[in-house]
Amino acid sequence: MKIAVVGGGSTYTPELIDGFGKFGQLAEVALIDPAQERLAIVGGFAQRLLRDHPAKVTMTSNVDEGLDGADVVIIQLRVGGQAARISDETFPLECDCIGQETTGAGGLAKALRTVPVVLDIAERAARLANNAWIVNFTNPVGIVTRALLDAGHKAAGLCNVAIGFERRFAAALNVSPEEVTLDHVGLNHLTWEQAVYVNGHDRLPELLAPAAELVQLPLSLLERLSSVPSYYLKYFYEHDEVLKEQRTAPSRGEKVAAIESQLLEMYQDPALTQKPELLGQRGGAFYSEAAVGLIESLTNGDNRVHAVNVRNNGFWDFLADDAVIEVSCQVNAEGAKPLRALPIKPELKGLIANVSAYEELAVDAAINGSWDKVYRALLAHPLIAQHEKAEQLTGKLAAANSAYLAWAK
Structure with missing residues (x-):
């Protein structure tokens, strides 16, 4: 088996490579990245991580x-690098809006830069790869995956939020992760855990208190929802508090840029043959486990349960069939099939429907970009939803991304 990693120069890559060691049938990992110097550093470290594995690590720009010949294609790229991320996290603040790289105006900016690039890569993969599954880890995952599926590609979107909950809940309950099944529902970065099953019994009630501390939201909120929201719901449930914090603290992108600089320096050390602890601060916890588990199920057809971004296809009657949702799925070589979930509460349903409508507009804006399409997407987003702010943000987004967007020049 050959796995191609687009964005292979990412400092995330060693996390991924570390998990690949369990693939006995793996023959090659092809790391693809336009940044040749960075690719050489990360690729060299990847080769040391797989030193005891027969698979070879190749590097190319x-x-x-x-x-060519890949059986699985993982896409984990970032158009514009950390500089673009920092922009995404800061320009919305000028309009009193949340600055975040996957939601709101910053998330839309990232989607606009990313979708055309990913679609070009997917077209190339369709010609050159071996009927490969495309596993998309590129944010915003839901929007990018929807664009891939709309274009007819064999793709699944992956996020590490669910597996992070699974692992932490298992530890809190003193059981193995394999014994835990989540009722994970929502859209990418807009998800809730409605139940935590262990041997058929829902253990969610006893997990609410530690989960509230984990996601940094009030316990009373989780109790009223009878579910555990992902950390990303903080941007909705505590909007004003988060906005206040963002005005005074360095952006996440600035912190990540500093961590990446240290990691790249560490990766150059030929004596380093294991993941450094610092990599855990980069984000993407359990990323390799999520990716490896999904790839195993897609290639071996083991019918294991994973949280995947897939078409709605009638799963929820309040969304169009072509919407992309993130839910617990049974996965095999045919793809991912959503597992029947508990009835979804109106307060969750309303927010999901709102953001899904925004995502539909975001895909259109990314493919058929224009000032008006971007404005309409921003107006539809519940974190914006005001005419004047949508107009202002469209102008600021265009100015900050004119190097990437033809309509903005």
């Missing part, structure tokens, strides 16, 4: 070369 030629996308077609890396995709």
